[in-house]
Structure formats: C-alpha cells, structure tokens
Amino acid sequence: MRRADRVVPIGPSEQRMETHAMPATHPIDFNSPVLPKRFWDLTQPTLDGCWIWTGATAGTGYGRIRNHGVYVDTHRFVILAIVGELGSHQFVCHSCDIRSCVNPDHLWIGTHTDNVRDCVNKGRHKNSKKTHCPRGHLLSGGNVYLCSSNPTWRRCRECRHSVAIAK
DSSP states (O other), X not given: XXXXXXXXXXXXXXXXXXXXXXXXXXXXXXXXXXXXXHHHHTEEEOTTSOEEEOSOBOTTSOBEEEETTEEEEHHHHHHHHHHOOOOTXXXXXXXXXXXXXXXXXXXXXXXXHHHHHHHHHTTOSGGGGOOBOTTSOBOSGGGEEEOSSOTTOEEEHHHHHHHHHHO
C-alpha cells in the first residue's frame, strides 16, 4: 500500500483533497489483489468504461456480494476495498448513473444530500420532471420557488402567493 493524495469528488459541484491508504495498483485493474477472484469473475467491462456486475442484484438493480457472511452492495464493496472504512452517513454514488457499475472511477463518496442533489441536477428526480403544479400552473422560470435546504422541493409561486393573500 502507498499513501496517495488525490481529489475525491464529494458531490457534483464540490471536491476536496483527501489522503487515503491506496493500493499500489490504483485505479484497480483486473489483476489487482485487492478484490477477490470471484468478484472479477462476475464483472464485465463495457466500451463506455463501466464495469458491469453480472452477479446477484438487489431488487433495486444494485449488485450484491456476500462478504464474510454479510451481503454488501457491490459499488460500496469496491470503495471499501480501496479506501478502507466509510462512515455510516457516507454514500457511494455513481457518476455514470448505472446501478450495476462497479468501476471505482465512476464512483464518488458523498452524503444522502449530495446524492439527491446530483439526481436533481441530472433531471432524474421524480419532482424535477414535473412541469405543472397540482392546480395547473406552469413550474418554470419566475413561477418556481426553490428551497435552499432541500433541492427537490419546488413550489408554485402563484399558489404560494394566493395562500398568503387568503391568510
């Protein structure tokens, strides 16, 4: 193992320098001793750079692997093999948005908020696809109120204004 300073993406818009104990062969290749042979037997590289997990999956589409008797999401398993330990509040997120991808270059460590913000920024969140409020007003431009503490929370300014007048 060697010590490596590297930029660790912690969210789609922010990065920080962290020092981790990294394997000498980072990024991991198919000859890496960091991950077991059974992992590589169930991983298929694609032309776009993803490493697709072909083994067991959860109902959500994320790969699952049994490690010391405990099932672990495969994308989390890869990052744990590289950096060691993750906090319980830390998520392993996909920059490629392919749930079965286990390529560490496509994974980043963040919080739940970072992951949701990434989802919203890419237009994948269910609320980001809504074009009209329940009363039929257009949800775009100046008619949208965005909450800074919750990136998925969008409200119709016209409805909000009519509620304020009624009070």
